[in-house]
Amino acid sequence: MxxxxxxxxxxRQLGVSQxxxxxxxxxxxxxxxxxxxxxxxxAAAANYxxxxxxxxxxxxxxxxxxxxxGELQNPFYxxxxxxxxxxxxxAGFEALxxxxxxxxxxxxxxxxxxxYQVDAVVLTSASLSSAGAAHWLGDGRAAVLFNRTASGPTxxxxxxxxxxxGARLAAEALLEAGRQELVFVAGRPDTSTSQERExxxxxxxxxxxxxxxxxxxxxxxxxxxxxxxxxQAGGADGIFFANDILALGGMDALRHAAGRRVPQxxxxxxxxxxxxxxxxxxxLTTLRQPVAAMIAATIEILQARLxxxxxxxxxxxxxxxxxxxxxFLPAG
Amino acid sequence: MxxxxxxxxxxRQLGVSQxxxxxxxxxxxxxxxxxxxxxxxxAAAANYxxxxxxxxxxxxxxxxxxxxxGELQNPFYxxxxxxxxxxxxxAGFEALxxxxxxxxxxxxxxxxxxxYQVDAVVLTSASLSSAGAAHWLGDGRAAVLFNRTASGPTxxxxxxxxxxxGARLAAEALLEAGRQELVFVAGRPDTSTSQERExxxxxxxxxxxxxxxxxxxxxxxxxxxxxxxxxQAGGADGIFFANDILALGGMDALRHAAGRRVPQxxxxxxxxxxxxxxxxxxxLTTLRQPVAAMIAATIEILQARLxxxxxxxxxxxxxxxxxxxxxFLPAG
DNA sequence: ATGAAAGCGCTAACAG
DNA sequence: CTGTTAGCGCTTTCAT
Numbered sequence: 005m006x007x008x009x010x011x012x013x014x015x016r017q018l019g020v021s022q023x024x025x026x027x028x029x030x031x032x033x034x035x036x037x038x039x040x041x042x043x044x045x046x047a048a049a050a051n052y053x054x055x056x057x058x059x060x061x062x063x064x065x066x067x068x069x070x071x072x073x074g075e076l077q078n079p080f081y082x083x084x085x086x087x088x089x090x091x092x093x094x095a096g097f098e099a100l101x102x103x104x105x106x107x108x109x110x111x112x113x114x115x116x117x118x119x120y121q122v123d124a125v126v127l128t129s130a131s132l133s134s135a136g137a138a139h140w141l142g143d144g145r146a147a148v149l150f151n152r153t154a155s156g157p158t159x160x161x162x163x164x165x166x167x168x169x170g171a172r173l174a175a176e177a178l179l180e181a182g183r184q185e186l187v188f189v190a191g192r193p194d195t196s197t198s199q200e201r202e203x204x205x206x207x208x209x210x211x212x213x214x215x216x217x218x219x220x221x222x223x224x225x226x227x228x229x230x231x232x233x234x235x236q237a238g239g240a241d242g243i244f245f246a247n248d249i250l251a252l253g254g255m256d257a258l259r260h261a262a263g264r265r266v267p268q269x270x271x272x273x274x275x276x277x278x279x280x281x282x283x284x285x286x287x288l289t290t291l292r293q294p295v296a297a298m299i300a301a302t303i304e305i306l307q308a309r310l311x312x313x314x315x316x317x318x319x320x321x322x323x324x325x326x327x328x329x330x331x332f333l334p335a336g
Numbered sequence: 337m338x339x340x341x342x343x344x345x346x347x348r349q350l351g352v353s354q355x356x357x358x359x360x361x362x363x364x365x366x367x368x369x370x371x372x373x374x375x376x377x378x379a380a381a382a383n384y385x386x387x388x389x390x391x392x393x394x395x396x397x398x399x400x401x402x403x404x405x406g407e408l409q410n411p412f413y414x415x416x417x418x419x420x421x422x423x424x425x426x427a428g429f430e431a432l433x434x435x436x437x438x439x440x441x442x443x444x445x446x447x448x449x450x451x452y453q454v455d456a457v458v459l460t461s462a463s464l465s466s467a468g469a470a471h472w473l474g475d476g477r478a479a480v481l482f483n484r485t486a487s488g489p490t491x492x493x494x495x496x497x498x499x500x501x502g503a504r505l506a507a508e509a510l511l512e513a514g515r516q517e518l519v520f521v522a523g524r525p526d527t528s529t530s531q532e533r534e535x536x537x538x539x540x541x542x543x544x545x546x547x548x549x550x551x552x553x554x555x556x557x558x559x560x561x562x563x564x565x566x567x568q569a570g571g572a573d574g575i576f577f578a579n580d581i582l583a584l585g586g587m588d589a590l591r592h593a594a595g596r597r598v599p600q601x602x603x604x605x606x607x608x609x610x611x612x613x614x615x616x617x618x619x620l621t622t623l624r625q626p627v628a629a630m631i632a633a634t635i636e637i638l639q640a641r642l643x644x645x646x647x648x649x650x651x652x653x654x655x656x657x658x659x660x661x662x663x664f665l666p667a668g
Numbered sequence: 669a670t671g672a673a674a675g676c677g678c679t680a681a682c683a684g
Numbered sequence: 685c686t687g688t689t690a691g692c693g694c695t696t697t698c699a700t
Contacts, residue, residue, distance in 0.1 A: 008450075008475060010677055021687045026679060036685060056452040057392045058677035061692045066389060068452075071433065076418045077611070079411065086408045089435045098452055101403065101433040103421045118340075120388040120400075120430055143340060227615060256617045279409070283559060285588045285617060342693055353671045358695060368669060390693035393676045 009052045018046055029054050056098075060121060069097045069306070070122040072104060072113050074129030078225055078249055079278040084128060084150070084295060091299050095307065097123070104130060111136040124306050126150050129195070134158045146309035148302050151293075153196040159317045161309070163302045167197055167275070168204030170291035170324030174244045174273045175208030175217075177326065177334040183242035183271055186217040189233045189254065191225040191246035198225075198246045201275055205244055222246070227253035234258050241270055242332070248274035248281050248290055255286060255331065271332035275324070287330030294322045341384045350378055361386050388430075392453060401429045401638065402449040404442050406461030408435065410557055410581055411610040416460060416482070416627060423631050427639065429455070436462060443468040456638050458482050461527070466490045478641035480634050483625075485528040491649045493641070495634045499529055499607070500536030502623035502656030506576045506605045507540030507549075509658065509666040515574035515603055518549040521565045521586065523557040523578035530557075530578045533607055537576055554578070559585035566590050573602055574664070580606035580613050580622055587618060587663065603664035607656070619662030626654045 011025040018025075020043070027033035028043035035043075047053070060066035069092055073081060089099045100122060102113045110130040117125055124146035131149060132140070137158045140147055149162035178186055188205050191198040206216050220236050222229035222245075230245055230253030237243055237258070245251035251274030258264045258272070266272050274281060277292035301320055308315075328334055343357040350357075352375070359365035360375035367375075379385070392398035401424050405413060421431045432454060434445045442462040449457055456478035463481060464472065469490045472479055481494035510518055520537050523530040538548050552568050554561035554577075562577055562585030569575055569590070577583035583606030590596045590604070598604050606613060609624035633652055640647075660666055 008677095012677075022677090023679080023688080024686065026677095027686085030679085034685060039685080053447060053451045054679095055393075055677050057389055057398060058692090059679070060389045061387075061393055061677080061694090062679040064679095064692070068432075073418075076414045079414075082408045082411075082414050085417075085433075086405075086435050089433050090437060093435070093437075093448075098448070099433045100400075101417075101421050101431045103418050103425070105422060105425075115385060116425075116430070119385045227611070231616075252615075256615060260616050279559070280612070283584075283588060284563075284592050340693095344693075354693090355672080355695080356670065358693095359670085362695085366669060371669080386695095387693050390676090391695070393678090393693080394695040396676070396695095 008055075009050045011052070011054065014043070014046055014050060014052050017050075018043065026054070064121075065123055065310075066121045067097050068100050068120065068122045070102055070113070070117040070120075070125040071099045072102045072110050072125060072127045072130050074104060074110070074127075075225060076103065078129070078247070079280060080248070080276045080293075081128065083279075084299070087295060087299050088126065088128075088150075088302075091303050095303050109133065114140060123310055124148070126302060126306070127152065129197075131155070132158065132160065146306050148305050148309075150298065150302055151197065153200070153319055154317070155196060161305050161317050161319075163298050163305065163320045163322070164196070165291075165293040165298065165324045166321040167200035167324070168207065169321075170275060170326075171201040171204030171244065172208045173324070173326050174275075174291060175205045178242040178244070178271060178273070178332070179208065179212065179214075181242075181271070181332070181335040185240045186242045186244070187220060187237050187240040188217055189220045189222050189230065189237075189243060189245045189250055191222055191229070191250055193221065193223070195225075201244075201246050222250055225249060227256075230254040231257040231261075235261060237262075237270070242273075243270060244273045246275060248276040248278045248288060250274065251288055251290070251331075252280060252286055255288070267330065267332045273332055277327055281327075281329070289329045289332040289334075290327050291324040292327050293324060297322050340387075341382045343384070343386065346375070346378055346382060346384050349382075350375065358386070396453075397455055397642075398453045399429050400432050400452065400454045402434055402445070402452075402454040402457040403431045404434045404436060404445050404457060404459045404462050406436060406442070406459075407557060410461070410579070411612060412580070412608045412625075413460065415611075416631070419627060419631050420458065420460075420482075420634075423635050427635050441465065446472060455642055456480070458634060458638070459484065461529075463487070463528075464490065464492065478638050480637050480641075482630065482634055483529065485532070485651055486649070487528060493637050493649050493651075495630050495637065495652045495654070496528070497623075497625040497630065497656045498653040499532035499656070500539065501653075502607060502658075503533040503536030503576065504540045505656070505658050506607075506623060507537045510574040510576065510603060510605070510664070511540065511544065511546075513574075513603065513664070513667045517572045518574045518576070519552060519569050519572040520549055521552045521554050521562065521569075521575060521577045521582055523554055523561070523582055525553065525555070527557075529607075533576075533578050554582055557581060559588075562586040563589040563593075567593060569594075569602070574605075575602060576605045578607060580608040580610045580620060582606065583620055583622070583663075584612060584618055587620065599662065599664045605664055609659055613659075613661070621661045621664040621666075622659050623656040624659050625656060629654050
């Protein structure tokens with residue numbers, strides 16, 4: 005580190021004040037164009053870049069965003085993570101990645117995030133207690149839930165896909181195709197995604213005056229849980245799984261263990277549109293989450309909050325899109 | 337932020353000097369046990385934690401490690417990422433996640449990492465130019481390649497699995513099972529993993545005086561590339577794919593497009609042991625990378641380097657383990 | 669074992 | 685537009 009050139013070094017070398025060097029890097033500062041050019045040129049030559057840590061200390065904003073990831077083992081998240089870090093980078097932030105240690109609440113990450121003076125936190129498939137949220141927001145920091153909705157009176161912004169609407173599409177497509185014995189496979193029960201997808205699915209039955217479909221609790225969002233759940237589906241001719249990874253496990257169980265054909269004997273639908281849903285071996289019909297738009301919205305909200313936007317918390321919903329594939333071809 | 341309590345606040349409140357508060361948090365500092373207890377207690381009560389940014393500035397060590405991820409879309413990486421961040425956290429580091437923007441070299445991440453005074457960088461499925469590496473190491477920072485080996489004279493430490501050894505196991509198992517027409521499917525040609533796995537696979541043939549097996553260049557590590565490659569395999573009765581994701585694409589092509597049975601007509605092997613390799617629909621025989629041990633080694637090297645370990649660069653190799661599943665059952 | 673003092677490298681008023 | 689001056693909150697000698 006000893007060799008790192010500082011703003012003072014550069015200033016001395018150029019015969020200007022150290023603040024001018026600092027200002028040259030601030031697009032909003034008024035600096036004579038020639039001066040700025042001279043400084044930036046010298047900086048490039050000397051390989052100088054303002055020390056972000058020192059800047060964070062004085063500015064009292066670190067430009068670091070904490071990324072708390074809940075279920076990284078779900079294939080939906082790698083793409084989210086990749087796009088999210090790229091989008092954060094593009095917006096001028098760095099991403100500090102935190103994994104919630106097994107068996108712990110996301111609240112446990114907060115102290116470490118505070119310690120590093122993180123400006124904001126994005127919680128992906130994780131949530132905060134109301135107390136944790138209140139504390140965090142209380143001192144000028146921002147927080148956005150991604151792919152989760154705040155439960156209860158938590159004043160947290162959230163960006164998610166319209167889970168209920170997507171699930172309703174799934175139900176309607178199955179009913180219109182004349183499938184009779186339908187089943188919903190729930191994922192982790194304490195997640196807003198599973199709850200909302202269930203609610204949306206049921207609402208289509210209610211709207212038509214049909215009795216509610218059978219429900220199987222997989223207990224978790226995993227391939228294995230989906231596999232187990234599908235074995236309890238009996239003679240169902242249509243199953244909507246709360247997400248794709250469950251559906252994939254379910255399809256394998258139906259085909260390999262239960263000896264049933266998909267889609268002839270059972271139609272299968274999932275939610276998310278993970279890469280494997282498109283593989284020919286599965287060809288899973290599913291509801292695609294608009295990931296890019298969700299990420300863009302997340303960052304927009306984040307920036308607005310950091311600039312002091314006083315709006316009440318928003319729960320943004322972006323529509324899901326039905327992607328028909330071989331595991332169920334909607335009528336029409 | 338305004339409300340954040342500082343070491344001075346706490347010191348004043350306790351009637352001690354601010355340095356004592358600082359020392360109380362440094363296990364190596366000599367502080368009277370009673371004093372330390374009193375300070376830590378008050379700190380806990382006031383919800384005080386030393387400001388990591390300020391500490392980084394004075395200490396000139398940020399305790400942040402940059403994590404540069406190459407191919408996040410490969411299902412091998414989510415688990416790596418999760419375990420790596422947990423291990424870094426446990427070792428007292430935070431992880432700054434950087435994604436290499438599409439089409440760019442990992443070198444492009446270095447300036448941003450320097451700017452945030454990152455102590456070390458772990459490059460997962462990515463590498464640095466010799467110039468980039470020299471620069472980085474030059475100013476007291478550490479760098480470790482994970483799942484890659486430095487090519488050429490780069491003085492970078494690396495931790496990887498024994499790709500050549502694992503591939504040799506694959507070849508020997510296929511040959512001992514009496515498979516005749518073998519094929520190697522290469523992945524991204526400029527990666528050490530693909531190159532070493534190819535070399536190891538070939539070496540088994542050379543050792544037995546057999547002529548080299550056929551080689552198909554998939555061009556990339558992806559499902560689609562594996563799918564395409566398998567369609568060129570003709571009547572091969574054994575295929576070793578450079579990694580699992582290629583192998584899964586290949587299996588689907590063999591079964592669904594080429595109408596061949598696995599393992600009866602063709603044995604299929606992969607490398608990595610990603611979660612999907614264990615799914616019953618694939619049951620892919622593969623070589624498991626010892627991820628946990630690799631991560632532990634990575635962090636150990638990192639810490640040694642940060643403490644000034646002057647050893648020449650090491651290229652650590654951990655053995656791969658053959659995991660027999662339905663896609664090829666080794667003889668015996 | 670404790671306190672005082674000097675910065676780390678930068679940003680942000682405040683003058684001119 | 686540019687220079688001067690204070691710190692940001694902490695760690696680390698250097699005294700005592």
